[in-house]
Amino acid sequence: MFIKDGKWDWPIIKFYKKNGLLKTIPYVIFILLGIKIVIINGAIFILNLFGAGIEYAPILKNLGII
Secondary structure, three states: OOEEEEEEHHHHHHHHHHOOHHHHHHHHHHHHHHHHHHHHHHHHHHHHHHHHHOOOOHHHHHHHHO
16 A cells, blocks of 8 residues: 555655645644544543543643633
């Protein structure tokens, strides 16, 4: 998927070359948020099913936002 003709073929670099920097920054942020929400929160949820007791968003709770 990422190796083509012996060279690395990164989807983000292709997106950058096609759309420029201003559209690439939100694209990268969207990818990072997606990874955080799906993978990290999913792992916390599964660990909490087994009684780990990990809190969601402890920084926001300390600030009184949630």
